[in-house]
Amino acid sequence: MMPRFFDPALGASGGLDEDEARHALKVLRLGTGSEIELCDGRGGLARAVLADAQANFSVLQSEQHPRITPGLTVAMAPTKQMDRVEWAVEKLAEMGVDRFVPLLTTRTERGAVRTDRLERIALSALKQSRSLFLMEIAPLTPLNAVLEQFSKTQILLAHCAEAPKTPLSDVPLSTDTVLLIGPEGDFTPEEIALALDRQATGINLGPRRLRTETAALYGSAVLLGSRR
Amino acid sequence: MMPRFFDPALGASGGLDEDEARHALKVLRLGTGSEIELCDGRGGLARAVLADAQANFSVLQSEQHPRITPGLTVAMAPTKQMDRVEWAVEKLAEMGVDRFVPLLTTRTERGAVRTDRLERIALSALKQSRSLFLMEIAPLTPLNAVLEQFSKTQILLAHCAEAPKTPLSDVPLSTDTVLLIGPEGDFTPEEIALALDRQATGINLGPRRLRTETAALYGSAVLLGSRR
Numbered sequence: 438m439m440p441r442f443f444d445p446a447l448g449a450s451g452g453l454d455e456d457e458a459r460h461a462l463k464v465l466r467l468g469t470g471s472e473i474e475l476c477d478g479r480g481g482l483a484r485a486v487l488a489d490a491q492a493n494f495s496v497l498q499s500e501q502h503p504r505i506t507p508g509l510t511v512a513m514a515p516t517k518q519m520d521r522v523e524w525a526v527e528k529l530a531e532m533g534v535d536r537f538v539p540l541l542t543t544r545t546e547r548g549a550v551r552t553d554r555l556e557r558i559a560l561s562a563l564k565q566s567r568s569l570f571l572m573e574i575a576p577l578t579p580l581n582a583v584l585e586q587f588s589k590t591q592i593l594l595a596h597c598a599e600a601p602k603t604p605l606s607d608v609p610l611s612t613d614t615v616l617l618i619g620p621e622g623d624f625t626p627e628e629i630a631l632a633l634d635r636q637a638t639g640i641n642l643g644p645r646r647l648r649t650e651t652a653a654l655y656g657s658a659v660l661l662g663s664r665r
Numbered sequence: 666m667m668p669r670f671f672d673p674a675l676g677a678s679g680g681l682d683e684d685e686a687r688h689a690l691k692v693l694r695l696g697t698g699s700e701i702e703l704c705d706g707r708g709g710l711a712r713a714v715l716a717d718a719q720a721n722f723s724v725l726q727s728e729q730h731p732r733i734t735p736g737l738t739v740a741m742a743p744t745k746q747m748d749r750v751e752w753a754v755e756k757l758a759e760m761g762v763d764r765f766v767p768l769l770t771t772r773t774e775r776g777a778v779r780t781d782r783l784e785r786i787a788l789s790a791l792k793q794s795r796s797l798f799l800m801e802i803a804p805l806t807p808l809n810a811v812l813e814q815f816s817k818t819q820i821l822l823a824h825c826a827e828a829p830k831t832p833l834s835d836v837p838l839s840t841d842t843v844l845l846i847g848p849e850g851d852f853t854p855e856e857i858a859l860a861l862d863r864q865a866t867g868i869n870l871g872p873r874r875l876r877t878e879t880a881a882l883y884g885s886a887v888l889l890g891s892r893r
Contacts, residue, residue, distance in 0.1 A: 505872075524752060531879045533871070566873040606890050643761070643889075644733075645794040651759045655886045661871075662834050662887030 439474045439484075440465055441567065443560060447477035450488070450495045458492035472497075478563060478571030480504055502569050505533065507613045509660055510590075512538035512583050513653045514620035517546040525650035526555050530562035530572040534657050538575040538583060542628055544620040550577045580617075580628055584635045587615045592637040595652055597623045602641040605656060609663040616660065618653045667702045667712075668693055669795065671788060675705035678716070678723045686720035700725075706791060706799030708732055730797050733761065735841045737888055738818075740766035740811050741881045742848035745774040753878035754783045758790035758800040762885050766803040766811060770856055772848040778805045808845075808856055812863045815843045820865040823880055825851045828861075830869040833884060837891040844888065846881045 442457045453461055461467045467487055473494065475483045483499035511534050515522045526537055537559070539550040552574050559572040584592065591614045593605075608614075617624075617632065624632070633639060642652055670685045681689055689695045695715055701722065703711045711727035739762050743750045754765055765787070767778040780802050787800040812820065819842045821833075836842075845852075845860065852860070861867060870880055 528879050528882065531873065531875055532883055533873055565876060568873050645759065645761055645796055647759055648793060651756050654756065654882060655760055655890070658883045658886030659890030662883070662890065 439472060440467070441474040441476060441564065443478060443564065443571075444475045445477055447475055447481045447483055447499070448496070450493070452494065453492040461487070461492050462490070467492075476563075476569050478560075478569070480569050482569055504535075504570060505664070507610055507664065508535040509610060509613075509657060510534070510536040510538060510587065510615040511618065511653050511657055512540040512578070512615055513618040514540045514542050514545040514649060515547045515550050515577070516621065516649050519547070519551075521648070521650045522550070523554065523558055525653050526558050526572075526574070527562050528654055529657055530559045531566045531568075532654075532657060533566075533568065533570075533661055534572055535570065536573040536575060538615075539577040540583060540617065540619075541577050541579045542620055543625045544622045546620060548577075552576055580624075581631065583615070583617070584632060584637070588635065590615050592617060592632065592635070593640045593656075594624070594629065594632045594637040595619070595640050595642050595656055596629050597646070598626065598629055600629070600639055602639040605640050605642055605659050606663070608638065608640060608660070610660040611664075614660065616653070616656050618649055618656065621649060667700060668695065669702040669704060669792065671706060671792065671799075672703045673705055675703055675709045675711060675727070676724070678721070680722065681720040689715070689720050690718070704791075704797050706788075706797070708797050710797055732763075732798060733892070735838055735892070736763040737838060737885060738762070738764040738766060738815065738841075738843040739846065739881050739885055740768040740806070740843055741846040742768045742770050742773040742877060743775045743778050743805070744849065744877050747775070747779075749876070749878045750778070751782065751786055753881050754786050754800075754802070755790050756882050757885055758787045759794045759796075760882075760885060761794075761796065761798075761889055762800055763798065764801040764803060766843075767805040768811060768845065768847075769805050769807045770848055771853045772850045774848060776805075780804055808852075809859065811843070811845070812860060812865070816863065818843050820845060820860065820863070821868045821884075822852070822857065822860045822865040823847065823868050823870050823884055824857050825874070826854065826857055828857070828867055830867040833868050833870055833887050834891070836866065836868060836888070838888040839892075842888065844881070844884050846877055846884065849877060
C-alpha cells in the first residue's frame with residue numbers, strides 16, 4: 438500500500454509539513470523519487486513523487502472523490518474527563534462522522550475544550566482509517582446556537598426525560614442529520630422544550646442508561662449503519 | 666433512585682461483599698433499616714433492607730426479568746495496548762452485549778489477558794447502565810474453539826480480504842449471534858477459509874479501515890440497534 442500523507446492545500450506541487458516530512462524521511466526512509474499519496478481531507482487524492490530530500494513533491498495525478506451523503510454531525514456535551522471526549526472523537530472520526538461539535542449546555546461539566554488536540558486526533562483517525570474526509574472539529578458551541586446553525590437539518594435529541602420518543606432504528610440517516618447528546622445528568626427540561634420547539638425529534642437510545650460518550654458512539658453507529 | 670448493589674448469590678438474606686459494603690456504609694452512609702436494591706447480573710432484582718451495620722440484608726421482594734433476546738457475543742482479538750481492550754469491554758457492556766470472548770488468532774498481539782480486570786469493568790458498566798445482566802467475560806479462546814463452541818449459532822466474520830460479503834445492515838440480530846473481530850493485520854487466509862467452511866458469514870463493516878476495537882463497537886451497535 439502506498440504511504441499516504443495529509444496536505445490540506447493540495448496543489449500541483451508543494452511540501453509536506455514538518456510532522457509529515459519527518460514521518461516520510463526518518464520513519465519510512467523515503468527519498469527523492471519515492472512515490473507517495475496525498476489527501477487533503479476534503480475528498481482530494483493525489484499520486485505524487487518526492488522531488489528532493491526536504492519532502493517537496495510534484496503531483497503526478499489527482500482525483501476528487503464525492504463525499505458520502507447524507508452527512509452526520511454529532512454535537513456532544515464534553516465530559517469532565519477529557520480522555521472520554523478524546524476517545525469518542527477518535528472513534529467517531531474512524532466511523533465516518535463528518536463533524537463534531539462540543540456542546541455547551543446548562544449542565545456541561547467543562548467550559549473549555551482544547552480543539553487543537555481534538556483536531557490532531559481526527560487527523561490521526563483519518564490516516565488510520567484511510568478515509569478521504571477529515572472530521573471537522575467545531576468550537577465549543579451553546580445549544581441554542583447549534584439549533585440555530587442547523588435549523589435546516591434533521592436534528593435528533595437523545596434525552597432521558599419521560600416524553601414520546603422515536604426509537605433510533607426508526608430514524609434512518611436518509612437526510613443530513615445532527616445528533617445531540619447531553620451531559621451526565623441530561624439536558625434540562627427547558628433545553629428539551631427549546632429543542633423540541635425548534636423541530637428537533639426526541640429519540641430513544643434503548644432501555645439502558647448510557648454514558649455520554651457511549652450514547653454518541655452507539656447513536657452514530659446505528660445511524661451510519663442504516664445510511665441509504 | 667434507590668441505590669443498587671450487586672450480589673451474584675441473591676437469596677432471601679445475605680451480606681454485601683467487601684467493596685459493596687464499603688460503598689454502602691462509607692460512601693452512601695447507609696445503615697440499619699436503609700432500603701436498597703440488589704441485582705444478581707442474571708435478571709434477578711430484589712428490594713432489601715439492611716439488617717445491621719455490617720451490610721447484611723433481608724430481601725423484602727424479588728423479581729426475575731427475562732433476558733433480552735436474541736443475544737450477542739463479541740469475540741475480539743485483544744490489541745497490544747490493553748487500554749483499548751478495556752475501553753471496548755466497558756462500551757460493549759454498557760450497550761448490552763451478552764458475552765465478550767478474547768480471541769486468540771495467528772496474529773493476535775497478546776497471548777494473555779487479565780480477565781479479572783475485564784470482569785471488574787463489566788461489573789462497573791452493569792451498575793453504570795443500571796442493566797440487570799452482567800456481560801460474561803470468557804477466557805482467551807482460540808478461533809477454532811470458538812467456531813466449535815458456537816457451531817449452532819449465527820457466526821459473523823468481519824474480515825478485510827477480497828471475497829463476497831454481506832453488508833452488516835443486511836444481517837439483523839434476529840437470532841443469537843457471534844461477531845468475530847480479528848487482530849490488526851486481519852485474520853489469515855487460512856483462518857478465513859476455516860471460519861467460512863464452518864458456516865460463518867463474511868460481513869462488510871463499510872468502506873473504512875477500522876481499528877480492532879472500533880470494528881467491535883461499530884458492529885455491535887449496528888446489530889443491537891437493529892434487534893427485533
